[in-house]
Amino acid sequence: MIKTPDITIIGGGVIGLLTAREFLKAGASVTIIEKNRLGQESSWAGGGILLPLYPWRQADAITQLTLQSLKLYPQLASQLLADTGKDPEWTPCGLLMTKNPDITAALNWCTRHHIAHHPAETDFFNALNTLPDNPLWLPDIAQARNPRLVKSLRQDLINKGVMLHEQCEVLSLTLANNHITHLTTSTGILPVKQVIISAGAWTGSLFKNLFPEIHTNTPNVAPVKGQMLLFEAEPAVLSTMVLDGDQYLIPRRDGKILAGSTVEQDAFNKNTTSIARERLTDFALTLLPALKKAPLIHHWAGLRPGTQDGVPYIDQHSDIDNLSINAGHFRNGLVMGPASAQLMVDLILKRPTSVDPSPYRLTHRESG
Numbered sequence: 001m002i003k004t005p006d007i008t009i010i011g012g013g014v015i016g017l018l019t020a021r022e023f024l025k026a027g028a029s030v031t032i033i034e035k036n037r038l039g040q041e042s043s044w045a046g047g048g049i050l051l052p053l054y055p056w057r058q059a060d061a062i063t064q065l066t067l068q069s070l071k072l073y074p075q076l077a078s079q080l081l082a083d084t085g086k087d088p089e090w091t092p093c094g095l096l097m098t099k100n101p102d103i104t105a106a107l108n109w110c111t112r113h114h115i116a117h118h119p120a121e122t123d124f125f126n127a128l129n130t131l132p133d134n135p136l137w138l139p140d141i142a143q144a145r146n147p148r149l150v151k152s153l154r155q156d157l158i159n160k161g162v163m164l165h166e167q168c169e170v171l172s173l174t175l176a177n178n179h180i181t182h183l184t185t186s187t188g189i190l191p192v193k194q195v196i197i198s199a200g201a202w203t204g205s206l207f208k209n210l211f212p213e214i215h216t217n218t219p220n221v222a223p224v225k226g227q228m229l230l231f232e233a234e235p236a237v238l239s240t241m242v243l244d245g246d247q248y249l250i251p252r253r254d255g256k257i258l259a260g261s262t263v264e265q266d267a268f269n270k271n272t273t274s275i276a277r278e279r280l281t282d283f284a285l286t287l288l289p290a291l292k293k294a295p296l297i298h299h300w301a302g303l304r305p306g307t308q309d310g311v312p313y314i315d316q317h318s319d320i321d322n323l324s325i326n327a328g329h330f331r332n333g334l335v336m337g338p339a340s341a342q343l344m345v346d347l348i349l350k351r352p353t354s355v356d357p358s359p360y361r362l363t364h365r366e367s368g
Helices: 014-025 060-084 103-112 146-159 200-210 274-287 289-293 333-348
Strands: 007-010 030-033 095-097 136-138 163-165 170-176 179-185 188-191 194-197 222-231 241-244 247-251 257-260 296-306 313-316 323-327
Touching: 007 014, 014 030, 014 146, 014 323, 014 333, 060 146, 060 333, 103 136, 146 163, 170 200, 194 200, 194 333, 200 222, 200 296, 200 323, 222 274, 241 274, 247 274, 257 274, 274 289, 274 296, 313 333, 323 333
Parallel strands: 007 030, 007 194, 030 163, 095 241, 194 323
Antiparallel strands: 095 136, 170 179, 179 188, 222 257, 222 296, 241 247, 247 257, 313 323
């Protein structure tokens, strides 16, 4: 007899993994269903800067999840390393933002939210080739190494008894009196109590496939492709993250340097292109000439879960009493992930929330 879990999460990216971990902390039993391998989509492909790019230009709803996540990350990273032996490489290496034409908005945002910030001194630019415009240094901003974070979360969930169904696609469901009773998957039928869809860029299309008769309160999430490069450099080549215009360099602890990224509307196509490769290579070698001696070792693409304003959906569905959505984090899944998971669990368990849940409701776009 199959035991019915308290929580069934469709989607095994970083949002689904963090949400599962939060439910386990609350004493719930959890099953994760992932159509591929856990964390191998956008969660694996991103850069891992734990701050939205130019956050003062983003919606306040993104800021609120970001600030809460920044509080949670140090303990999350240390606990994962202690419990699993797998280091997510949370590294507060700081972020240099070379061009800030809207410097007043930047300074006001940092001051208002107690983000340490300083004018960037000329020494920062000794190895860089760029034209600074009100450069800003944020010394406390950290990164997480996406694949390492996913590996540590996966191991932590296994250690804590979560049931993982990888290479398992949800095909349909059984709905009775606005309540989901079973999921039919490519590997069998699973009974459910509470269902959360956290399927990243596939959330919108999956919802339409599973609920073809529902046309309101639907998550409008679509794929947005991003391509990135990785260079094999020495650890001393770059010590801090650098955001230059719309692109960035991220140094990992072992010296590898990630260059990103593109933003492309290309449906579910994850193929890389020579145009993007040339563009990113030119950016990286121009900004950091020392990379001309570093081999380019990897070029890949991922699909971000885009929404109209970059604000995710974190909400219980109004028409189906045991369905919730936690998806649509666009470029900021790692940034907002811990707080998003916390909010999702608080809503379902009817606990007080750390952030105002209203901006993340399924209806908030429709209501303007």
